[in-house]
Amino acid sequence: MTFRYLPMTDQDKKEMLETIGIETTEDLFQDIPEEVRFNGRLQIEEALSEPQLVKEMGRLAALNKNTKDHASFLGAGVYDHYTPSIVNHMLLRSEFYTAYTPYQPEISQGELQAIFEFQTMICELTGMDVANSSMYDGGTSLAEAGLLSAAQTRRKKIVVSKSVHPESRAVLHTYAKGQHLEVVEVDTEDGVTSLNALRAEVDEQTACVIVQYPNFFGQIEPLKDIEEIVHSAKGMFVVSSNPLALGALTPPGKFGADIVVGDAQPFGIAQGFGGPHCGYFAVTTKLMRKVPGRLVGQTVDEDGKRGFVLTLQAREQHIRRDKATSNICSNQALNALAASIAMTALGKQGVKEVAHQNIQKAHYAKKVLEEKGFKTAFTGPFFNEFVIELKCTAKEVNAKLLESGIIGGYDLGLSYSELKNHMLLAVTEMRTKEEIDQLANVLEGLACVQNISH
Amino acid sequence: MRTEHQSLIFELSKPGRVGYSIPELDVPEINVESIIPSDYLRTEEADLPEVSELQIVRHYTALSNRNHGVDSGFYPLGSCTMKYNPKINEDVARFPGFAHIHPLQDEETVQGAMEMMYRLQTSLAEITGMDEVTLQPAAGAHGEWTGLMMIRAYHEANGDFNRTKVIVPDSAHGTNPASATVAGFESITVKSDERGLVDLEDLKRVVDQDVAALMLTNPNTLGLFEEHILEMAKIVHEAGGKLYYDGANANAILGFARPGDMGFDVVHLNLHKTFTGPHGGGGPGSGPVGVKEDLIPFLPKPVLVKEDDLYKFEYDRPQSIGRVKPFYGNFGINVRAFTYIMTMGPDGLRQVSENAVLNANYMMRRLEPHFDLPFTQHCKHEFVLSGRRQKKLGVRTLDIAKRLLDFGYHPPTIYFPLSVEEAIMIEPTETESKETLDEFIEKMIQISKEAEETPELVQEAPHTTVVRRLDEATAARKPILKYMKQV
Numbered sequence: 001m002t003f004r005y006l007p008m009t010d011q012d013k014k015e016m017l018e019t020i021g022i023e024t025t026e027d028l029f030q031d032i033p034e035e036v037r038f039n040g041r042l043q044i045e046e047a048l049s050e051p052q053l054v055k056e057m058g059r060l061a062a063l064n065k066n067t068k069d070h071a072s073f074l075g076a077g078v079y080d081h082y083t084p085s086i087v088n089h090m091l092l093r094s095e096f097y098t099a100y101t102p103y104q105p106e107i108s109q110g111e112l113q114a115i116f117e118f119q120t121m122i123c124e125l126t127g128m129d130v131a132n133s134s135m136y137d138g139g140t141s142l143a144e145a146g147l148l149s150a151a152q153t154r155r156k157k158i159v160v161s162k163s164v165h166p167e168s169r170a171v172l173h174t175y176a177k178g179q180h181l182e183v184v185e186v187d188t189e190d191g192v193t194s195l196n197a198l199r200a201e202v203d204e205q206t207a208c209v210i211v212q213y214p215n216f217f218g219q220i221e222p223l224k225d226i227e228e229i230v231h232s233a234k235g236m237f238v239v240s241s242n243p244l245a246l247g248a249l250t251p252p253g254k255f256g257a258d259i260v261v262g263d264a265q266p267f268g269i270a271q272g273f274g275g276p277h278c279g280y281f282a283v284t285t286k287l288m289r290k291v292p293g294r295l296v297g298q299t300v301d302e303d304g305k306r307g308f309v310l311t312l313q314a315r316e317q318h319i320r321r322d323k324a325t326s327n328i329c330s331n332q333a334l335n336a337l338a339a340s341i342a343m344t345a346l347g348k349q350g351v352k353e354v355a356h357q358n359i360q361k362a363h364y365a366k367k368v369l370e371e372k373g374f375k376t377a378f379t380g381p382f383f384n385e386f387v388i389e390l391k392c393t394a395k396e397v398n399a400k401l402l403e404s405g406i407i408g409g410y411d412l413g414l415s416y417s418e419l420k421n422h423m424l425l426a427v428t429e430m431r432t433k434e435e436i437d438q439l440a441n442v443l444e445g446l447a448c449v450q451n452i453s454h
Numbered sequence: 455m456r457t458e459h460q461s462l463i464f465e466l467s468k469p470g471r472v473g474y475s476i477p478e479l480d481v482p483e484i485n486v487e488s489i490i491p492s493d494y495l496r497t498e499e500a501d502l503p504e505v506s507e508l509q510i511v512r513h514y515t516a517l518s519n520r521n522h523g524v525d526s527g528f529y530p531l532g533s534c535t536m537k538y539n540p541k542i543n544e545d546v547a548r549f550p551g552f553a554h555i556h557p558l559q560d561e562e563t564v565q566g567a568m569e570m571m572y573r574l575q576t577s578l579a580e581i582t583g584m585d586e587v588t589l590q591p592a593a594g595a596h597g598e599w600t601g602l603m604m605i606r607a608y609h610e611a612n613g614d615f616n617r618t619k620v621i622v623p624d625s626a627h628g629t630n631p632a633s634a635t636v637a638g639f640e641s642i643t644v645k646s647d648e649r650g651l652v653d654l655e656d657l658k659r660v661v662d663q664d665v666a667a668l669m670l671t672n673p674n675t676l677g678l679f680e681e682h683i684l685e686m687a688k689i690v691h692e693a694g695g696k697l698y699y700d701g702a703n704a705n706a707i708l709g710f711a712r713p714g715d716m717g718f719d720v721v722h723l724n725l726h727k728t729f730t731g732p733h734g735g736g737g738p739g740s741g742p743v744g745v746k747e748d749l750i751p752f753l754p755k756p757v758l759v760k761e762d763d764l765y766k767f768e769y770d771r772p773q774s775i776g777r778v779k780p781f782y783g784n785f786g787i788n789v790r791a792f793t794y795i796m797t798m799g800p801d802g803l804r805q806v807s808e809n810a811v812l813n814a815n816y817m818m819r820r821l822e823p824h825f826d827l828p829f830t831q832h833c834k835h836e837f838v839l840s841g842r843r844q845k846k847l848g849v850r851t852l853d854i855a856k857r858l859l860d861f862g863y864h865p866p867t868i869y870f871p872l873s874v875e876e877a878i879m880i881e882p883t884e885t886e887s888k889e890t891l892d893e894f895i896e897k898m899i900q901i902s903k904e905a906e907e908t909p910e911l912v913q914e915a916p917h918t919t920v921v922r923r924l925d926e927a928t929a930a931r932k933p934i935l936k937y938m939k940q941v
Contacts, residue, residue, distance in 0.1 A: 003802050005538055007887040008809045016816040016888065020832075028811050028832045029710055031679040036716045042709050044577045047799025050542055057793060061551025063566025065559065068550045076558055077780065082476055086507060088548075090514040098523030098539050100531055101736040106859050106919040109460075110521030111735040114514070117463050120936040124500040130935050134737070136592035139780035147636070167780035174754070174776035178603055178637045220494050248486070250494050270548075273567050274557030274781025275592070276738030288933065294736065299929035307921040311929040317595070317632035318870075322641045327632035330593035330726065330741075334734030344463055344510050345473040348502045356486065357479055363489060364481035381490045398560055410558050433480040 003047075067271065067407060071435040073365075075385050075426020076216070076410040077138065077165050077263070078271050081244070082354065082429055084345040087268040091338055101294070101333070105309045112308035115296045115333065118340040125246045125343075125351070126260040127253025128282035133294040134336040135279030135328065138263030139168040142210060142240050143175035144281065144292050144326055145259045149208030149236040150181050151325065152290060157182045157205045159230075161193040163215035164240060166415035172210070181207070191219040191378030191387070198229050208236035208259075213252060214245050217424060218362070218385025219378055223255040231256065242266060243280065245383045247346075247355030259283050268342025269335050278335035289315060292326030354429050358384035361436065362427040368440045377422055385426045387412065387419070394423045397446060404442045406435075460516050464937045467503040473510050501939070520920050522864050524732075528890050530817075532836045532867035532879025533627070533675055535705045535724075539732035540797065543790035552789050557781040561766060568765035571758055571782065574792040575742065581795075581803070582701070582721045583714025584744030589783040590754045594702060596778065597722030597741030598633035598669070603775045604745065604752040605667045605696045605720060606637060611752070611773060614694070617666035621690075623652050625675045625871040627702060639666060646873055650676040650829040657689055665695040672699065672716065673706045675871045675879070676829055677814065677836035687717030696720060696749075704728045705883070706811055706835035709804030719746045729791035740787035754778045809884035810835040813891060817882055820895045824902040828874055835883070841876035849905040849912045851876040856923065857904070857915035861897045 017023065029037070048056060072080045091097060095110060102108030102115075115133045122131035135141035146158045158176060160169055162185050169185065176183045187197045193211055202209060209230040213221045223239065230237045238259045239252035244266035246252075252260045265277040283291055289312060297311035317324040346354060362384040366376055369388055377387035390397055394411030401408040413420035427436060486495065505513070522529075529536035547553065555564055575587040591597035602620065609617045620634035621642050631641040642660050647653040651674070661668075668690045672680045680686065687697050699713040701723040708728070713721045725731055726739035733739075745753065755774040756767035767782075798806060811834050818827065818837040826840040841851035855865035855878075867879040882891055904912050916922060 003798065003805065005540065005797075005885050006802075006805055006809055007885070008812070012888040013812065016812055020812075020815050020819050025808050025812050028815055028834075031681050031832065032707075032711045033681060033684060035684060036711055038583075038709060038711050038715060042800035042803060043580050044800050044803075045573070045796060047802050048796050050797075053542065053793065053796055054546070056796070057546045057570075057789075058549060058551075060566040060570050061546075061549035063564075063569070064551040064555045065563040066550040066554040067556060068554045072556060074556045074558055078556055078558070080554075080556075082474070084474055084507075086473075086511055090511065090518075092544065093515065093518035094525035094539075095518040095521040095523040097544075097732050097734050098525045099521055099735045100529070100534050100536060100733045100864070102521075104522075104855070104859065104865060105924050106856070106916050106921055107522040107864065108520075108735075109920050110517035110519065113460065113462065113520070114517050115735075116935075117937070120464065121500075121502055123936050124502060136596060136738070136784075137780060140592065140596070140778075165780070167777060170777035171779060174603065174778055175636075177776070178599070178606075180638060220490065224493060246496070247500065248496055249490075250496050251500075270553040270786070271556050272553050273555045273564065273785040274783075275779070276740075276784040276786050288935070295933075295935055297929040298934040299925045301921040301924050303922055305921055307924045309924050309926050309929050311926065311933060311935075314930075316628075318628035320632070321628045322631035322635045324628070324632040324635070327595045327599055327629050327636045328593075329595040329627075329629050330724075330737040330739035332734075332738045333736030335738060337735065341510065341514060344503050344505065344513075345507070346502065347467075347471070347473055347504045348499055349472055349504065350474040350476075351500060351502055352496075354474075354476060357476065359486060359490070360479055360483055361481055363484060381494065395560065402560075402563065407556065407559060407563075429476055432477075436481070 065407065070405050070407045071431060072407040073409050073425045073427060073439060074407050076424055078274060079266050079426060079428055080271065080430050081266045083268045084342060086345060087338055087341045090341050096337055097334055102310060105307060109307060112296050114337050114340055116298060116308050118336045119296060121340060121343045122280045122282055125243045125251060126241065126282045127251030128260050129285040130288045130291065131280060131282040132291050133296055134332040135281050135293055136332060137275060137277045137279045138240060138261065139171040141261040141279035141281050142168045143172045145238045145261045146172050146208060146210060147175060147179055148290055149238060150179065153207045153236060155205050155207035157184060158208055159184050159186060159201050159206050160210040161186050163188045163193055163217060164210060164212040165216050190380060191217045192221050192380055193226060195225050198226065202229055202233045202235060204233060206233050206235040208238045210238040212240040214242060214383035217378060217387050218382040220381045220383065223252060227256045244355055247351035248359060258287065264339035267339040269338050276332055276335055278332040278339050290325055293328045293331055357429040361429065361431055362386060365425065365427045365436045368436060372440050372444045384428055385424055387422050387424050390421045390423055393421060400446050401442055406439055406442065460520060462937050463503045463505065463513055466505050466509055466513065469504055471504045471506050473505055473507045527862045528886060528894055529864040530866050530880045530882050531864055532881040533702055535727035535881060535883060537730060537883040538885035539730050540794060543730060543793045546793045547786050547789045565765055568758060570789060570792055572760055572765055574788055577795050578723060578742055579744055581708065582744045583712030584721055585747045586750050586753065587742050587744040588753050589742045589788050590779050591741035591743055592779055592784050593737060593739035594722060594724040594741045595629040595633055597743045598629055598700065599637050600754060600778045601698055601720040601722055601743050602633055602637035602639065602667065604749050607752040607775050608749055609666055617664055619664045620666055621660055621668045623674065624873050626669065626671065627675065630669045630700060650678045651680055652686060654682055654685060657686060661689050661693045663693060665693055667696045667698045669698040669700055671703050673703050673834035676838050677833040678829060679834055683716045702727065703835060706807055708807040709800065710807055719749060725787055725791040730794040731787055731790060738784050738787055740784040740791065806884045813882040813884060813886060817880060817891055817895060821898055824899050836879060836881035838874050839878040840874050841878055844902065844905040845876050847905045847909055849909050851878055853912045853915060854901055857901050857912045859916040860918045863894060
């Protein structure tokens with residue numbers, strides 16, 4: 001069988017074997033000991049032609065309920081947002097997506113400049129001095145912020161609020177185990193970090209306090225008070241932020257954050273069943289030389305022309321090996337590019353407008369649901385997500401919603417035992433008034449929620 | 455490639471321009487100050503660019519023209535497996551049923567995605583000879599750390615808390631020792647012998663009761679197969695350690711050998727290398743990890759299982775190391791890899807490695823008269839030359855790499871592995887034609903002549919790129935890491 005990705009002909013092969021001076025290609029594999037040579041045929045599926053492949057993959061894709069055909073109110077860290085058409089067109093410029101890491105700057109100026117622009121935009125949104133070129137995602141970025149804080153302060157205790165995304169906290173626990181760090185989770189009160197509980201935990205052993213803003217419930221954390229608590233104990237203040245929310249909210253940098261992390265998925269990156277997304281990592285100048293991952297810097301060439309290079313590489317694994325601050329190598333460069341294009345398209349005005357539409361629509365949804373008699377869980381200010389109480393499981397409710405073409409919210413009972421039968425709803429700019437009204441009407445009509453207190 | 459100056463997007467900005475379009479707000483507007491305390495409402499706008507749609511398109515098109523990808527030309531970057539990235543993979547990954555699904559939807563609504571993942575992890579287990587595979591790690595280094603955390607959990611579950619060391623060869627990728635450190639181990643280097651393989655005597659010397667694992671790339675970063683792999687496995691296993699396979703070079707052995715059959719206990723693969731990722735300018739990748747049966751309980755959770763005809767994420771895994779990433783890995787990259795595996799099938803994958811190895815050996819033999827070849831045995835998918843002959847003429851390996859830019863090539867990996875002086879590491883991959891290899895070989899020969907006759911031509915290269923050599927020292931000494939508006 002011939003394969004369209006393999007150009008070698010029999011004639012080519014013959015000539016090459018002659019040049020090498022051997023009879024068959026098998027001779028090239030004689031260094032693999034006989035006992036470990038694989039002489040069978042791999043038991044994997046047979047090759048498919050392109051049309052067959054498209055059909056089979058299309059069949060698998062069609063088995064999934066997607067957010068193009070359904071109105072989605074599911075957020076919890078991954079959101080359905082407006083992606084300008086140009087994002088995909090530019091991403092498919094194959095000089096970007098088929099390139100390696102820009103270690104040869106003379107032929108990688110496009111990628112390097114795009115990432116330099118990404119770093120600038122992340123700094124603008126977060127209010128920080130320095131941003132790196134990307135991390136795997138918000139969760140691992142948060143975990144690395146914990147490790148960096150511990151290394152910087154030489155302290156062993158990481159304090160994290162329970163209002164931080166449960167999966168990010170889970171990742172943090174795994175990373176911390178490797179470094180023998182202690183992770184302490186702090187309770188919430190009315191949907192935000194309990195300041196009393198936080199005060200009780202933060203001490204001279206605390207490397208950092210990690211909170212999320214807006215938090216997992218959509219609520220706006222009192223960063224001002226939290227900053228005082230963590231800095232008075234000389235710990236690092238780490239804030240995980242949805243960067244789109246920062247189009248409307250005061251950036252964590254203004255509240256004295258030392259490290260701001262998060263995921264740029266809301267900017268032009270598909271939900272894609274959870275990945276690949278795009279972690280970001282931003283710090284104060286003081287921590288510039290401790291940042292994990294790649295950094296792009298501006299410089300000049302021999303003729304004095306402006307150009308860009310990967311810089312401060314002495315921090316990284318390929319130079320420092322076992323002394324590196326992090327083992328990250330591959331990052332999410334292409335998704336950082338996607339986020340850059342989307343942030344550019346939105347621009348100064350758009351990022352503000354989209355963020356404000358999220359606030360408005362989510363508040364409208366909450367109001368409509370309250371008018372229908374639903375109880376909302378928390379009273380504080382929020383961005384584009386809020387929590388409602390149900391009289392039955394979120395799973396049952398979601399199954400019903402799906403019949404009406406709606407993907408419902410996140411079942412909080414899965415991560416918070418005290419929030420059984422609570423649903424986290426996200427309302428982005430993509431949801432129309434009609435869809436929000438329909439959500440409210442369908443929910444109201446469900447037998448299992450009719451007995452809700454009025 | 456174009457040479458004209460390209461402004462930063464911020465320099466193209468002018469107040470009042472927009473590049474987006476969303477509907478007017480269709481719900482009754484409330485005063486935001488009545489719902490969010492003023493301290494938390496942004497007063498100073500984020501200074502993002504203000505540009506029109508065409509300006510954006512021109513900007514990124516111009517940037518792409520200042521970048522070299524596999525589609526632009528030959529990319530023989532050793533250890534990076536810069537093979538062709540099939541277009542169909544990109545199409546499939548963008549199917550709405552893959553791109554626009556949420557990771558927290560009810561499992562019944564994403565059975566197609568879960569089936570894809572299940573079939574991929576099953577295929578990868580077969581290809582590597584392992585018992586079970588997790589798709590959760592986001593990239594190779596992430597997979598390394600995941601594997602090491604599992605090895606640690608395994609030892610600790612056996613009441614063995616004193617295994618503090620991970621052994622890595624001197625030729626290993628930098629991620630290996632870095633991952634060991636992040637996983638809480640101390641890394642110990644084992645030397646290579648004069649044939650470029652792990653020195654068995656030195657291995658015996660460093661292996662003791664403190665060893666948690668040996669990390670090995672096979673073929674190694676010199677492109678050489680570790681022939682004594684079974685003896686090495688025996689040494690490590692007898693001391694109670696585990697064997698970790700770094701799959702960075704898996705493109706050499708598909709269908710010819712499987713890490714699981716060589717005695718490896720844990721394997722990671724770089725789907726963006728061997729399985730056509732693509733590389734994306736540095737990522738995203740995907741770094742699935744395969745394990746042997748005794749390590750299955752420690753896999754990161756959730757674990758994807760099939761029960762009757764239903765796919766499920768299993769969370770009740772008491773011995774699991776926990777999560778290593780939110781959700782289920784870089785799903786979009788996994789879709790591409792599965793599409794590729796389905797394109798090639800068992801015979802195609804074997805042919806991939808056969809052709810990759812043949813291409814590398816052909817290039818090596820043709821370049822051998824012109825450059826020093828420190829290790830002369832047959833190579834696998836890549837080989838390492840030394841530029842020390844040219845260095846004596848005042849032309850360094852860096853210069854040779856820069857001169858290749860003038861001919862439209864991405865240079866090979868240089869100065870790695872560290873064990874070879876003036877290293878030039880070449881990996882052609884199987885997707886390149888003989889004509890492409892021949893043209894590149896001719897240019898390499900030409901450069902070796904230039905080194906003798908007109909060394910300054912090489913020393914001052916590149917001559918044709920959009921920028922010339924960049925001042926990296928100043929970039930690091932006085933870092934400028936973001937755009938600052940001129941005032």
